[in-house]
Amino acid sequence: MTTPRDLKKELRSAALARRDALDAAWRVDVGQRVATHADALAPSPGGVVSSFWPMRSEMDVRPLMTALAARGARIALPAILDKTTIVFREYLPDAPMIDMGFGTMGPGEGTAVLDPDVMLVPLAAFDARGHRIGYGAGYYDRAIARLKVKGCAPRLIGIAFDCQQVENVPDEAHDQPLSEILTETGLRRFTEA
Numbered sequence: 001m002t003t004p005r006d007l008k009k010e011l012r013s014a015a016l017a018r019r020d021a022l023d024a025a026w027r028v029d030v031g032q033r034v035a036t037h038a039d040a041l042a043p044s045p046g047g048v049v050s051s052f053w054p055m056r057s058e059m060d061v062r063p064l065m066t067a068l069a070a071r072g073a074r075i076a077l078p079a080i081l082d083k084t085t086i087v088f089r090e091y092l093p094d095a096p097m098i099d100m101g102f103g104t105m106g107p108g109e110g111t112a113v114l115d116p117d118v119m120l121v122p123l124a125a126f127d128a129r130g131h132r133i134g135y136g137a138g139y140y141d142r143a144i145a146r147l148k149v150k151g152c153a154p155r156l157i158g159i160a161f162d163c164q165q166v167e168n169v170p171d172e173a174h175d176q177p178l179s180e181i182l183t184e185t186g187l188r189r190f191t192e193a
């Protein structure tokens with residue numbers, strides 16, 4: 001029997017292969033263009049936006065991070081604590097970044113841990129309902145579930161290229177659907193089917 005887990009695995013690797021095939025210079029250009037959506041994404045001044053330090057063929061959201069910081073947002077980046085847990089540590093441009101493994105970097109220990117008001121969520125694949133597939137470790141699903149238990153409900157904005165959209169992401173109970181998605185064709189809001 002094909003389980004949701006098997007299906008997700010297939011969709012993940014196909015979507016990541018499509019993303020890997022995108023032209024690298026075009027991807028950089030898109031990263032710069034999406035920064036023009038900063039006004040629509042910025043929380044009220046002093047609010048926290050979690051971003052991510054690009055790895056593999058992800059969109060480079062660093063120009064967007066800079067634009068959000070210029071609008072008064074505090075920026076946080078994921079720090080991998082163990083096989084199941086990420087926390088979001090404050091990103092201060094002058095503070096040293098440490099190697100998080102997997103080709104990504106993050107702020108070191110001793111940096112403030114923040115609860116995001118707006119979360120820019122990396123992903124492998126997404127569907128028209130806002131359901132997403134990540135890299136398969138469940139880090140983001142768990143981090144979002146943990147925030148909700150604490151009474152925090154961050155605005156969840158997926159970051160992807162249009163070629164990562166799939167017909168249907170199989171549902172699993174722990175999935176945390178996105179409210180919006182930002183791609184090279186703009187910012188879209190999902191209306192759960």
Ligand SMILES: Nc1nc2c(c(=O)[nH]1)N(C=O)[C@@H](CNc1ccc(C(=O)N[C@@H](CCC(=O)O)C(=O)O)cc1)CN2
Nearest residue numbers: 052053054055078086102104122123134135137139140
């Ligand atoms: N830029 C960025 N940072 C991020 C994430 C992300 O998606 N993008 N994460 C989002 O979660 C976390 C890192 N998550 C990751 C999860 C799995 C693998 C990974 O390479 N997994 C192996 C399989 C390992 C195994 O099965 O034991 C692989 O895919 O080859 C990498 C990062 C936190 N930081």
Ligand SMILES: Nc1ncnc2c1ncn2[C@@H]1O[C@H](COP(=O)(O)OP(=O)(O)OP(=O)(O)O)[C@@H](O)[C@H]1O
Nearest residue numbers: 008132133134135136137138139140141142145174
């Ligand atoms: N809230 C949670 N509590 C416990 N386990 C969880 C939770 N969320 C996800 N998991 C577990 O994490 C594993 C990976 O889940 P899944 O394949 O949905 O990850 P993903 O969406 O690809 O990853 P990510 O959330 O890191 O982007 C699964 O075994 C799942 O049971």
